[in-house]
Amino acid sequence: MTRPRRAPPRPLPRWTLPATLLVLLGLAAWINEPIPGVTGREARAVAALPVAPAFRSGQRVLLLSPHPDDETLCCAGMLNRARAAGAEVFVTWITAGDGFEFDAALTERTLHPQGRALGERRVGEARAAAVVLGIPLDHQVVLGYPDGGLRFLNGVNFDRPYTSPRTGASATYLREAQTPGAPFTGEALEADLTRVLRRMQPDVILIPAHEDFHPDHHTLTLFAQRIAARLGLQGRLRYWVVHGGLEWPLPKGAHPALPLVPPPLARHLPWQRVPLDAEDLAVKTRAVNAYGTQTEVLGRFMRAFERRNELLSPSDTAR
Numbered sequence: 001m002t003r004p005r006r007a008p009p010r011p012l013p014r015w016t017l018p019a020t021l022l023v024l025l026g027l028a029a030w031i032n033e034p035i036p037g038v039t040g041r042e043a044r045a046v047a048a049l050p051v052a053p054a055f056r057s058g059q060r061v062l063l064l065s066p067h068p069d070d071e072t073l074c075c076a077g078m079l080n081r082a083r084a085a086g087a088e089v090f091v092t093w094i095t096a097g098d099g100f101e102f103d104a105a106l107t108e109r110t111l112h113p114q115g116r117a118l119g120e121r122r123v124g125e126a127r128a129a130a131v132v133l134g135i136p137l138d139h140q141v142v143l144g145y146p147d148g149g150l151r152f153l154n155g156v157n158f159d160r161p162y163t164s165p166r167t168g169a170s171a172t173y174l175r176e177a178q179t180p181g182a183p184f185t186g187e188a189l190e191a192d193l194t195r196v197l198r199r200m201q202p203d204v205i206l207i208p209a210h211e212d213f214h215p216d217h218h219t220l221t222l223f224a225q226r227i228a229a230r231l232g233l234q235g236r237l238r239y240w241v242v243h244g245g246l247e248w249p250l251p252k253g254a255h256p257a258l259p260l261v262p263p264p265l266a267r268h269l270p271w272q273r274v275p276l277d278a279e280d281l282a283v284k285t286r287a288v289n290a291y292g293t294q295t296e297v298l299g300r301f302m303r304a305f306e307r308r309n310e311l312l313s314p315s316d317t318a319r
Contacts, residue, residue, distance in 0.1 A: 057086030062202035068126035099147030158186035211266035
């Protein structure tokens with residue numbers, strides 16, 4: 001049997017090589033482009049911000065964290081300062097952080113992850129970060145509501161269970177949750193948060209600002225404000241941001257000598273700065289390192305919060 005003769009390869013167009021070289025040169029220029037940093041003007045603006053009131057001995061400080069790691073990114077340094085000043089520090093994680101599909105695929109080593117394994121692992125990482133921050137086990141609460149689903153609990157699923165597309169769960173599956181088996185409804189979440197606030201009686205409540213871009217973050221704000229108003233605690237709310245605008249904070253990676261500038265989406269808020277010393281930064285770095293599932297994928301973003309200050313706002317509206 002005679003094999004068919006292959007047709008001779010077609011010559012490449014004359015412009016192929018020059019075009020390829022131009023692309024490679026452009027890519028090289030992009031790779032070597034200096035990473036935008038903090039300008040001198042921005043640094044001076046941060047230095048001019050008022051310093052947040054210091055935490056005091058005997059204060060009860062509660063941070064409501066939408067996902068495991070938010071408490072570290074926004075506030076690990078100030079929580080360390082609060083504890084060093086003699087304040088009692090509490091943290092409550094609202095979700096298990098099980099909604100990051102790519103991360104779940106890496107964790108479960110499958111293209112079709114269920115997500116629950118990631119949730120259990122991230123809660124374990126949150127516990128480890130809390131140990132670094134010196135927060136006792138009895139000051140930690142896990143609620144276990146659906147990552148990526150809080151906005152539904154504040155709407156159509158306020159009184160009927162929401163089913164998470166990532167885990168298939170319509171109720172809390174974590175055995176260590178404050179209310180195991182709690183349905184994924186807004187009513188159940190409000191009841192759980194109300195129990196937390198009544199039991200802990202915090203003097204300071206740290207929550208996301210409305211301007212935080214992540215839906216879980218600004219939805220938690222709505223729940224927390226409603227409950228705080230009902231309990232007469234609205235004057236104790238203080239606000240932070242983690243998702244503050246495209247690429248914020250820049251530059252990526254750890255830059256402990258640089259200031260953290262106010263996020264673009266919330267520049268108008270009355271920000272205060274919390275200066276961090278070397279010990280605060282070392283503690284924050286160790287807490288970030290506790291989140292192995294996250295640093296593997298988002299390490300440069302997470303380390304971009306390792307700066308010489310953190311930011312807090314006493315109000316979620318401009319003065």
